[in-house]
Structures are given as C-alpha cells and as structure tokens.
Amino acid sequence: MSTTSVLRNLTPNWFASVMGTGIVSSAAMSLPLRSAGLRMFATGVWALAALLLIVLTAATVAHWRRHPRVARGHHLDPVMAHFYGAPPMALMTVGAGTLLAGPQVIGPRAAVAVDWALWSAGTVAGLVTAVAIPYLQFTRHESVDPRSAFGGWLMAVVPPMVSASTGAMLVPHTPAGQPRLTMILVCYAMFGISLLASLVVISMIWARLVHHEIGPARMVPTLWIVLGPLGQSITAANLLGGVASTALPAPYAEAMAAFAVLYGVPVWGFTLLWAALAAAVTIRTARRHLPFSLTWWSFTFPVGTVVTGTSGLALHTGAALFRVSAVALYAALVVAWAVVAARTARGSIRGTLFAAAPRPLPAGV
Numbered sequence: 001m002s003t004t005s006v007l008r009n010l011t012p013n014w015f016a017s018v019m020g021t022g023i024v025s026s027a028a029m030s031l032p033l034r035s036a037g038l039r040m041f042a043t044g045v046w047a048l049a050a051l052l053l054i055v056l057t058a059a060t061v062a063h064w065r066r067h068p069r070v071a072r073g074h075h076l077d078p079v080m081a082h083f084y085g086a087p088p089m090a091l092m093t094v095g096a097g098t099l100l101a102g103p104q105v106i107g108p109r110a111a112v113a114v115d116w117a118l119w120s121a122g123t124v125a126g127l128v129t130a131v132a133i134p135y136l137q138f139t140r141h142e143s144v145d146p147r148s149a150f151g152g153w154l155m156a157v158v159p160p161m162v163s164a165s166t167g168a169m170l171v172p173h174t175p176a177g178q179p180r181l182t183m184i185l186v187c188y189a190m191f192g193i194s195l196l197a198s199l200v201v202i203s204m205i206w207a208r209l210v211h212h213e214i215g216p217a218r219m220v221p222t223l224w225i226v227l228g229p230l231g232q233s234i235t236a237a238n239l240l241g242g243v244a245s246t247a248l249p250a251p252y253a254e255a256m257a258a259f260a261v262l263y264g265v266p267v268w269g270f271t272l273l274w275a276a277l278a279a280a281v282t283i284r285t286a287r288r289h290l291p292f293s294l295t296w297w298s299f300t301f302p303v304g305t306v307v308t309g310t311s312g313l314a315l316h317t318g319a320a321l322f323r324v325s326a327v328a329l330y331a332a333l334v335v336a337w338a339v340v341a342a343r344t345a346r347g348s349i350r351g352t353l354f355a356a357a358p359r360p361l362p363a364g365v
Contacts, residue, residue, distance in 0.1 A: 023304030126159025151222030161194035168239035231305030238312025
C-alpha cells in the first residue's frame with residue numbers, strides 16, 4: 001500500500017497502540033515486586049512506546065497537511081470523534097513511562113523535564129477533548145440514539161483522569177508551597193471531572209446492553225474500555241493519596257490517604273465484575289467470530305490501569321490479595337499486548353488496517 005493511502009486513512013484511534021504499549025511499561029514499574037529483568041523489559045517497552053508516539057505524531061501532522069478535508073471530518077463522525085481522547089492519553093502515558101523507566105537512559109533531570117512537557121500538552125488537549133467532543137455530540141453529531149452508546153464514548157472523558165494519576169507523580173517535582181498545593185488540587189479536580197462523566201457514560205452502556213442486543217462483533221472489545229476509568233481512578237486515588245502529605249495540611253492529607261483505600265477497594269470489586277462480564281461476552285463472540293481491528297487495543301490499556309490500581313492498593317494495604325492479583329493481571333496484560341501488537345504489525349505491513357479506513361465501530365446497533 002502506498003504512503004499516500006496510509007496517510008489519507010490515518011485516524012486518531014491509532015494512538016491507542018501507544019497507550020496500550022506504554023501502560024505495559026508503567027504497570028511493570030508499579031508492580032509490588034522488583035527485578036533487574038522486569039526493569040529492563042519495562043525500559044524496552046517504554047522506548048518502543050516513545051518511538052510509536054513520535055512516528056504517529058509525525059504521520060498525523062503529515063495527514064493534516066496532505067489531507068486536511070479528511071482530517072477535519074473526523075470530529076463530525078459520531079464514532080471517530082471520541083477517539084480524539086487517545087492522543088492526549090498517549091502523550092501522558094509515554095510521559096509517565098519516561099519518569100518511571102527513563103531516568104537510567106536519559107538521566108533524572110531530563111526524564112522529569114520530558115514528563116512535564118508531555119503531561120502539560122496531554123492535559124491541555126485532554127481537557128479540550130473532554131469539553132469539545134461531548135459538545136459536538138450534543139449539538140452536531142447525527143444518528144445518535146440510546147442504541148449507539150459504546151465503550152468508545154469514554155475515550156473523550158477519560159483523559160482528565162489520566163492527567164490526575166500521572167500528575168500525582170509530578171507533585172513531588174513541583175515547587176513546595178502554593179505551586180504544589182495547586183498541582184494536587186487541580187489533579188483532584190480532574191479526578192472528579194472524569195469520574196462523574198464516566199459514571200454517566202457507563203450507565204448508558206449498561207442500559208444499552210440490558211435493553212438491546214450486544215451488537216456487532218467488532219463492537220465487543222470496546223466493552224473493556226470501561227475498565228479504563230475504573231482502574232485509572234483507583235490508580236489516581238492511590239497515587240494522589242500517597243503524595244497528599246507533601247502538599248495538604250495534616251487533617252486533609254490523612255483523609256486523602258484513607259480515601260485511596262476506602263474508594264479503591266469497592267471500585268476494584270466492581271471493576272472485577274465488569275471484567276468478568278466483558279470476558280464472558282468476548283468469549284461468546286469469539287466462538288462465533290471476532291474480527292481483528294484496532295478496537296482490540298481495548299484489551300490492553302484498560303487492563304493496564306487495573307494493574308496499576310491494584311498495585312496501588314497493595315502498597316497502601318499490604319494485602320497479599322492485591323499483590324498476587326496485580327502480578328496475575330499483569331501477566332494477562334502482557335499476553336494481550338503481545339497478541340494485539342503482533343496482529344497490528346501484521347495488519348499494518350499488509351495494509352489491511354489502512355485499506356478502507358473503516359470506522360472502528362458502527363454508529364448504532
């Protein structure tokens with residue numbers, strides 16, 4: 001397939017591959033176990049995610065320059081528009097990996113500087129997406145009805161939650177006093193933005209599944225996206241709770257640390273419930289036919305957020321339940337990532353993922 005065709009058919013959901021690859025590195029660094037081999041693996045995957053981000057960013061710029069009409073049309077597509085949330089999350093995922101796995105490669109100061117740059121750009125873009133895409137959905141998108149709700153609707157509103165969790169890692173690198181206090185309060189505010197918006201969307205997805213059929217097979221992997229805001233919120237609560245004492249007065253610092261567990265454990269339970277339901281539906285669909293598409297990356301990043309959230313609970317509770325669960329979930333994540341990455345590479349080389357530039361999902365069921 002020609003370079004022109006590839007660039008013409010490039011879509012925002014390709015950045016999900018950066019998210020899914022980057023979370024494999026970050027999740028490895030968060031596990032309640034340490035080994036030289038695991039760190040080496042995490043560093044290699046982080047480097048791969050960074051390379052993917054650079055290539056896709058360059059390709060996206062070329063896409064906008066050579067095919068501006070096609071590029072401008074993505075935001076009016078009631079399906080594709082939501083995947084504008086992927087680029088901001090890709091930026092912040094690579095940034096977090098740089099802070100966790102990058103210091104030994106580029107040095108601590110450079111790692112912090114890169115993370116600040118990627119976090120800032122991703123946060124601004126993510127907040128714009130969280131406002132602009134729902135606004136377009138309310139006012140411009142056509143053919144949207146209750147049967148259209150799917151996991152992809154979460155992509156536009158989850159970025160602020162990613163900002164909250166990855167921003168927590170930058171709190172210790174923020175100047176003490178008002179700057180640090182502002183940073184942690186902004187992160188908690190973004191936690192709330194994404195959490196409440198996600199709960200609305202998740203309720204709509206549940207209602208669609210109850211009142212209507214599962215839908216096309218290509219839609220099924222997006223059920224796993226629901227794990228994203230759930231796992232990321234547990235991660236954010238634990239990371240913010242862990243650094244609260246460096247910025248907040250004593251009464252609130254202890255409260256935020258306690259909130260990490262009081263919030264995280266019940267939500268972790270619901271996360272497992274949804275994972276079981278999504279797995280059952282996925283297996284049922286796979287027995288019939290589950291065609292490969294970029295939606296398969298939904299099996300990676302959302303699961304990775306559950307790993308980081310579980311690791312956070314293991315750290316704050318000391319419970320063996322969470323330590324064992326984090327390792328088991330990470331093993332499943334690595335297997336899923338390896339399969340999806342291999343299928344994506346093969347589809348890219350053959351050109352099948354670019355040929356018709358299909359929508360990742362149908363507009364309705």
